[in-house]
Amino acid sequence: MNDAQDFQHSRLQRIPVDDDWFDVLKIFDHLFAISEPRHYEHTVIYLVLGSDRAVLIDTGCGIGNLRRVVEQLTTLPITVVNTHSHLDHLGSNQQFAEIFMFDHPRSRDISRYGAPPEVLLWELHRQELVIPPWPHGFQGGALPPFNVSRWLKHDDVVERGGLRLRVLHTPGEAPDHICLLDQTHRILFSGDILLNGPVWSHLDGGDVGQLYQSYEFLMRHYDEFDLIMPSHNAPCQHKDLLPVALAASKDVLSGKAQTQAGIDPWGRHYKRYDFNRISILSK
Ligand SMILES: [Zn+2]
Incomplete structure (x- = not known):
């Protein structure tokens, strides 16, 4: 058992909520992980409580009623910050009044136009992506457009x-x-x-070279954090995942890493590189 698993087993407390689509873990008094374990994506949404306002990092697949669960955890008004514009991270944006997103043509497009029902059906609502039962009241359909209150730039601070x-x-x-x-x-x-x-770098817009540069950039902040909260799978990882990922991406780029070919559930081909604790998928 590594440190990260140790931390999870000893510290994380499951919080009962009146909704069996979501799984809620309390990480600290001010921090909850809200995950969707019955969806293939296994997304993790974080609720960070401040003094008079809370920040919700991502809004998941939009299949369960996220707002209803958030209201069981806090009465504070909510600011949503999306980590990126993939559909499994902003599915319930329309349930919240204040949304911050990174300023990029892709995020501008998705907020302005939303996404049509057939795209949602293919990307997130297919039967084979979900372990039933589907949440009560879920009807599928389009992702509606949503209002962005603030367009973020690199190195901005959300206060x-x-x-x-x-x-x-x-x-x-x-x-x-x-x-x-x-x-x-x-x-x-x-x-x-x-x-x-x-890490799905084989997607449209993904790139292992950029991933490597992002890891290198994050290493400059390595002294400023102890824990990593990922948006999929298990919440709460020890920070030493970052140097592991940096070394892994370097091995992929240099051609040193072993690879095997595969196809994801959406029919996209990838090359998969497995390392200890992390894998990288490339085109
Ligand atoms: Zn994702």
């Missing part, structure tokens, strides 16, 4: 309710991907680029 989250542009899996660094609590919210499992 809400006494929280301070530094915006770090970190492409590699998506061109508009950001990590959020909470220097007060020494936590890096790493989105899709640092997680226990595969």
